[in-house]
Amino acid sequence: MTHLRLEGITKSFGSFIANDNISLSIEAGEIHAILGENGAGKTTLMNIISGIYQPESGQIYLENKLVKITSSQEAIQLGIGMIHQHFMLVPQLTVTENIILGKEKYWHLNLRKKHQEIASLSQTYKLEVEPTAKVENLPVGMQQRVEILKVLYRQAKLLILDEPTAVLTPLEVESLFAILRQLATAGNTIIFISHKLEEVMNLCDTVTVLRRGRVVATKTTQETTPQQLADLMVGREVSLELHKSPVSLGKTVLSVQKLQVLDQRGAIAVRDVTFELRAGEILGIAGVDGNGQRELADAVAGLGSVRQGKIEFTHNSFPLVVGYIPEDRQKTGLVLQFSIAQNLILKAFKKVPFCCRFLLQPQAIAKNAKSAMQEFDIRAVGIDVKVSQLSGGNQQKVVLARELSAEPALIVAMQPTRGLDVGATEAVQRRLLAERDRGAAILYISTELEEVMAMSDRIAVMYRGEFVGVLDAQRATVEEIGLLMGGGITRRSDAGTR
């Protein structure tokens, strides 16, 4: 039976058509992927299904009945539950409190009974969580389980997950997939948005590809390949392989010695890290999320709280320009309420040509924005669009355009392709490889092991704040790095700390 059918859904923002006459059917009990480039209209469509946006035209049928979904409340009553990319939990509250929040309207709330109820719900769906634990103390994968339980508690039958694996470790991804398969077997329908083609092939039954607001194909995963999906998304042939020129090392740009960095709570997050990075080299940092990578990146970019040790920039050019692509683009990388043009000059607005005699120069700012939008393929109707209105991938491209424009001698790139589609990922990686060939020294931090292996010349593995291995990227194997990442083998080095 068809669970959800959309007919001719159209939604515009001003003159921009984000969803253009979309029709598609989702069968009950299936896991259906929605794929598409950044800005293709996936989130907009999901927001329509979950009552956050109203389409200008088109119909929605649930189990063959015409419905109007005018609010999220109504979507919930119709059994539709959305799990957003950025979790919507209250960190200071417990698991149970978060799950029941907004649902219980009784004067007397028996919390102990609710804890039991949540415990039994979590057992039924094999979604293990501790009902009395505070959400702020839970790892990301657990927090996601709370989000899933929250929609199941509201008796959702259609679950929408917007890029749910973007922030998970490989083990957490495996356990999420097991949960989703089991939910589908139990009769729930799942819509799964992802940019990771292998995940889609692995998990989903069916996949619908959107391009520039329109449906371009619906296929079963059995009858397609990752390459075909990538080509359909982008509308041209995409290369899924990276071609890297041989490394040509220049002078040492960065020298880090016995570095200790504190995290936000004042605990030691980076311990005795020593390394050097040379012009024309990419040092990849592999590791499970939360092993000190963020603190190391912040410290090298001049934002961290260094407790001990030295960070020396040994490049001749003065001042040394550092390009920093931070992990959290929304909090650290951008001012969301500013326009694209304003965000692009955040680091240079006091300088010529953007400022002359204390006055901002609108023409120079506009010219810079137009050329950056073209070069980095930032998709929006114009340079004055607020960055908060851009799709996640396009926000990331704004950060990259700003940080790379000054031809930095050192680039610190943390999860630079997170949330990017295959075409944009390819473009970002090529661009960083071109920066390396220009002579930039690059610290490339990612929790995606394959990405680190493809991009790096050397790979340092971080575990509990330390470098537990520094390996030559050409000789390193996935198994070896995987073991080091999990603390499985003791430290080793075949590429030195150079």
Ligand SMILES: Nc1ncnc2c1ncn2[C@@H]1O[C@H](COP(=O)(O)OP(=O)(O)OP(=O)(O)O)[C@@H](O)[C@H]1O
């Ligand atoms: N509230 C809004 N106001 C103006 N434009 C918007 C708004 N929401 C989305 N858009 C535009 O609609 C287009 C589709 O955005 P949407 O977030 O649906 O894309 P997406 O496919 O989910 O992309 P991504 O993979 O990058 O998350 C984008 O170009 C975006 O800038």
